[in-house]
Amino acid sequence: MPASADRARVALLIAVLVLTVGCSVHKAAGPARPPAGLRDALSFIHANDITRSYVEYSDVAAINDLARADPARFTTLRSAGLGGLVAHAQRIVSQLGIDPAGMRVRIAAGPATHGAGAWWGDYDRQRADSWFAGHATREDGGVWRAAEDYRTGPLGPVTVARTAPGQFLWANAGDALDWVAAPGRHGLAADPTIAALAACLDDVIAAVIARGDSPGLTGLGGNPAVTYAAGVRAGPATDVTEILCATGQSIGSVDYVTRVLHEAISPTGEPYSTVLPGATVLRAGSSVQVRWRPTGSTPAGRSLDMLHNREHEPIFGAA
Structure with missing residues (x-):
């Protein structure tokens, strides 16, 4: 084949590549992908x-x-x-x-x-x-x-x-x-404390994660060495599980938290056993988790309210 034909074929190939790249560069961006769950959103x-x-x-x-x-x-x-x-x-x-x-x-x-x-x-x-x-x-x-x-x-x-x-x-x-x-590579999902609490909450439809001294919570004070989380899981139909989690060196043990839930009075004046009916306590990685299923048609989100109002702090013994 003559050299001129080879050059023509190469030129044609380059032209096709330029057009292809140009089309991909100028293609309109599609809608942003919504995060798939809490941990993805934190990134x-x-x-x-x-x-x-x-x-x-x-x-x-x-x-x-x-x-x-x-x-x-x-x-x-x-x-x-x-x-x-x-x-x-x-x-x-x-x-x-x-x-x-x-x-x-x-x-x-x-x-x-x-x-x-x-x-x-x-x-x-x-x-x-x-x-x-x-x-x-x-x-x-x-x-x-x-x-x-x-x-x-x-x-x-x-x-x-x-x-x-x-x-x-x-x-x-x-x-x-x-x-x-521009969150970059250092998103909250990679932060050890936040990641631990996100794992404790797992698949929730609503959540709050807050450090003990966060100004996002009601009132002043709080322990900066402890971070808390609250979330709502939705099961089959309209079944609900409320979750509270805490992580930090000064939080109480599973036995301590269990005893508080059975014996103590909440800041609202009600026994915790009434506020959190049938609550169970367990260790979830580095966190202590409290979860319960509200009775009847109780509105969802009690755990979120407790966190905002600092009603949760006595439960974990780290106020």
Whole structure:
């Protein structure tokens, strides 16, 4: 074959490769993949001292399915995973057209005064960007700034945000947005303490993980050497298991926690045996786990409330 024919064939092959690569480079990105469970979601948050202190998670799609079947029992979980936006969700709906209750997964990290979150699900991104274009400034990386860091603006505590297909990121400070926008290799899922508690909770539809001294919990104080977790598992139909976990050097033994549950009075004035009916205590890796199945039609999420209100601390003997 003449050399000119070889050169022509090589040139054609190069042209095909260029076109193929070009098409793949310019192909529109698909919607962001929602995390598959708590441990996967934790990998989307950068691990630092603030994010380690407080995390919320919600499998919104699963909770919505359960709430349709039994509204009285599961509607109580619909605020899980909102973090510092619990009191401001309606602003997001009215201004951006993004309904937090219509997403698939939500996760938030950090206290209300310095937090960030990521939501996955379908929403009208064009409408959201249109609102931002008229009320915010555009910064590097496609970030919208609606107010100065830590200031209240038209979206409440949301000062910076980023939209993407199938994903909405928010924060009340620019550095906090980076926790969810660029978690890198050092996500919370790889943190030994957080990973241990996530394993203790296992397959939950809602969860909170908080260090003992976290400002995300009610009141001041708490033991910084202990980290706690609370979660709700949903079984067949509308069956519920509530879970509390603790890990740290100063937590009580399984025998100690069992004795507290049988004999002690909770901070609400009720015996723990009434608050946590039929609770069992066991060692789950480096954590101590307490779990119980609420009776009758008791609303789900008692474990989350206990953690927020610090009712759990006497149980583990590490207050």
